[in-house]
Amino acid sequence: MLMFSGQVQEAEATLLQAGLIYQAIQVNIDLFNWERALEMAVKHKTHVDTVLAYRQRFLQKFGRKETNKRFLQYAEGVEVDWEKIQAKIEMELSKERERAANASVRSSVASRR
Secondary structure (H helix, E strand, O other): OOOOOOOHHHHHHHHHHOOOHHHHHHHHHHOOOHHHHHHHHHHHOOOHHHHHHHHHHHHHHOOOOOOOHHHHHHHHHOOOOHHHHHHHHHHHHHHHHHHHHHHHHHHHHHHHO
């Protein structure tokens, strides 16, 4: 809801507070906010390859080469493997669904008391 009203920072903060780091990173990727996506991935030590892969795909689509020093620096030490990235994303989404289901069950049990 916050995203639709243009409150990106608030949406990101809410996702991070809920422990949804991948989703917060993906929001920034979707908005082409590459610097912030990379910053978060590095800070949380997760999905650096995801950010680099999407950035690489974006640049290739427009026939551009990477010029951002920070992205070049991380690209040197990170392998971009789309199969691994997709598997990691699926795992994240699965964990989120499981977390949501558990929260729903706890909420249901609490309301019966």
